[in-house]
Amino acid sequence: MSQKVLLNAKELNIILHRLACQLIENHNDFTNTVLIGIQPRGKFLAVRLMQMLTEEYQIKNIQLGQLDITFFRDDFRRGDKPLEANSTEIDFVVEDKKIVFIDDVLYTGRSIRAALTAIQSFGRPDEIELLTLIDRRFSRHLPIQPDYRGRQVDAINEEKVKVNWIENDGEDSVYLIEKENTES
């Protein structure tokens, strides 16, 4: 298994700052905006952006939630492995709010399709945007595109993009990994 560094900690940090600034540009002080990390890996990015917005850009009282999409996926009983659920924490009203979905890698778009359905269980948001750290170009199965993207990557299906976070994986980095038998 060979792997290539796509982003190191410094590059990742610069990109996070840019994404934070782009969010501020569109959402000002976030009074009518909520951030929602898509489980399981999007929540790390969401928490990091939230910290950055709060500590470095002094925007207080941002509402942050996390959404699990397991029960809304379109591949239940179709894969080899059973789906494992994660927790959903949305302790605020989403009705008439602007939502920013946050996920680490945008690949086929199916997770975001599931998230768009799942969020409707909580109300009717005013609008929904998508922020993704890595956008895997040319691999979409559905007409879904990000509103904010960290880095666009051309990767073939046999490759996997792995985003590491220091709080979970010991370092901040993004790798392109050549798969043998690992899942994407």
Added chain:
Amino acid sequence: MSELSVDHLLGIKYLKEQDIQLIFETADHFKEVINRPIKKVPSLRDITIANLFFENSTRTKLSFELAEKRLSADVINFSASQSSVKKGETLIDTVNNILSMKVDMVVMRHPNPGAGVFLSKHINASIINAGDGAHEHPTQALLDSYSIRERLGEVKGKNVVIVGDILHSRVALSNIFALQLQGANVMVCGPKTLIPKYIDKLGVKVETNLRKALNWCDVANMLRVQNERMDISYFPSTREYTQQYGVNAGLLESLDKEIVIMHPGPINRGVEITSDVADSNQAIILNQVENGVAIRMAVIYLLASKIK
């Protein structure tokens, strides 16, 4: 572990401890789902479930049906009182006829112990036992343990007494298996006539004095006296039973510590438990009902994920 070790839920005795933990963790997620404004997920939209109730039931049937609908399954209902069973049809024929309509899963309550096991050997569908005679009622035991875990943090090491009609109770047997699997200590308490002989061989304590039992336990699960299953008199009168084995507020206040009161329902108020106890903060009876839907959603979801 993310998959059950079984293809059917026929009884707790076929489960492993990890199965119970998986069901509880999955139920945690579904409990969050059923507290959303829209309480429905689309996971099982291509699954059809038949609820076959060969014996009367209100809350179990409602709870299963709600759980199935919350998961977006298609549901068909059947009760023996309105069926061809009365015309002499056998169980296998009845079920095979229903399965011909392309049903993936069967939830069955039946008056005969072992009906679910029997059916699982003859038909090709996932089966959930919703109570078979005085044998097992696995989803009830799961929701009871889940409710204990929710109130007390964990089940392991807790002292649980099951009070009342142990002899005719499928809830008691399933609870004994489930609690022991999770490392709880179990006692049964009731009149000698309603405690099966040799039940101590299952590793449970036996006590006929209610006060002693309540002083020992952290949780008391009060069972209903199942008059409909009694062909002879097992105690002199309901009044005497209540005096000996009924729980009231005065008795609970006289104990050394505050215990949790459970009841699988339906309650006979004033017999095994008084109204002030049933409606008190110590009772988690309505939590049990809420948790019942989440637990049944978890069981159905996990079994359905194994249907290929």
